[in-house]
Amino acid sequence: MTAFWVLAPVMVLAALGILFVRKAVHAAMLLAVVMISLAVLYAVLDAPFLFAVQIIVYTGAILMLFLFVLMLVGVDASDSVVETIRGQRLLAIVVGLLFGGTLVAGLGQLSLGTVVGLDEANDGGNIQALANLLFSKYVFAFETTSALLITAAIGAMVLAHRERLTPKAGQAATAAQRMKDYAESGKHLGPLPAPGVYARHNAVDTPALLPDGTPSELSVNRVLAARGTVRSAPAYAEKVDEVERQLGISPPVEEVAQRPSRNQGSTATDEEEQA
Amino acid sequence: MNTEPYIILSAILFTIGCVGVLTRRNAIVVFMCVELMLNASNLALVTFAKQHGNLDGQIAAFFVMVVAAAEVVVGLAIIMTIFRTRRSASVDDASLLKY
Numbered sequence: 001m002t003a004f005w006v007l008a009p010v011m012v013l014a015a016l017g018i019l020f021v022r023k024a025v026h027a028a029m030l031l032a033v034v035m036i037s038l039a040v041l042y043a044v045l046d047a048p049f050l051f052a053v054q055i056i057v058y059t060g061a062i063l064m065l066f067l068f069v070l071m072l073v074g075v076d077a078s079d080s081v082v083e084t085i086r087g088q089r090l091l092a093i094v095v096g097l098l099f100g101g102t103l104v105a106g107l108g109q110l111s112l113g114t115v116v117g118l119d120e121a122n123d124g125g126n127i128q129a130l131a132n133l134l135f136s137k138y139v140f141a142f143e144t145t146s147a148l149l150i151t152a153a154i155g156a157m158v159l160a161h162r163e164r165l166t167p168k169a170g171q172a173a174t175a176a177q178r179m180k181d182y183a184e185s186g187k188h189l190g191p192l193p194a195p196g197v198y199a200r201h202n203a204v205d206t207p208a209l210l211p212d213g214t215p216s217e218l219s220v221n222r223v224l225a226a227r228g229t230v231r232s233a234p235a236y237a238e239k240v241d242e243v244e245r246q247l248g249i250s251p252p253v254e255e256v257a258q259r260p261s262r263n264q265g266s267t268a269t270d271e272e273e274q275a
Numbered sequence: 276m277n278t279e280p281y282i283i284l285s286a287i288l289f290t291i292g293c294v295g296v297l298t299r300r301n302a303i304v305v306f307m308c309v310e311l312m313l314n315a316s317n318l319a320l321v322t323f324a325k326q327h328g329n330l331d332g333q334i335a336a337f338f339v340m341v342v343a344a345a346e347v348v349v350g351l352a353i354i355m356t357i358f359r360t361r362r363s364a365s366v367d368d369a370s371l372l373k374y
Binding site: 001004005008011012015016018019024027028031034035038041042045046047049050053054057058061062065066069070072073084088089092093095096099100103104107108111112115116117118120121122126129130133134138141145148149151152153155156159160162 | 276326331
């Protein structure tokens, strides 16, 4: 029972965390905690086969699928806090507490009697005993499962399939479109600018600086901009002094005074990042 | 060894999953809460298998896992399709049938 009393509070806390965390990725991580703890409880309850299946299928496959979809959905991963039905959240919590209270109170009343234990049933090995049952008593359900799995696979393929309505743009068509955009709106013909490279930072989340010292919004991925994880470029550009100080190269005082201040207007992104 | 605590833990997890389905707005998190409820019922099944000394409960838990895997595949494909057309994974946005 030691494993149970250690894991039960962890599981309940992690499950409660799923209700309160804002980001879906954190909810997935907490769900992983619950599932792995459950696997350990299965091992304690003499179910070594389910212990392995719980880790391989649930934690390995299903949670990875969740995370995969979260990566695809990406920017929209946070939850909205606006209630569409007034008082729905409060009512849901009250009903949930009532439901849980009833269940726990009811289960607290009954006594399940002595535990028979699985020592006899697991005599020739848990997996062998499960296989004997699965391929004799439950063979029809097992066969039906195969139909279910095939239906699910085909269903996922049909749902994920997208019919192409317009012909795919080739290289010539793309080039022609670029020339047309340039003629009509003056959009730059070439590729997008690369992100900024600084003495102490070189990553895709830092915009490059334009000749006049302002950060170029085109040089960072717009997904990063939508997530609000773009770093402040002028902050890194200004760190030149600090680098020089660390290297032991102290520039002449006049030069420091003459160097133009370039971090006007974009310290806001830095503050956002810290928040 | 006593099995009542396991059943009560299973009831608590099921309740938390239930409240999560009712309160969360993100379709993927709602799905995770459904998974939590399925896992809670699995724990009860495995506990009762131990209580009664036969393996039928474990077989049932195994089938629940299979059905959950199939359900997640189709459900996440539906969420992806909705996200592709509506640019949102919130359950509140898919409300066209209301009007």
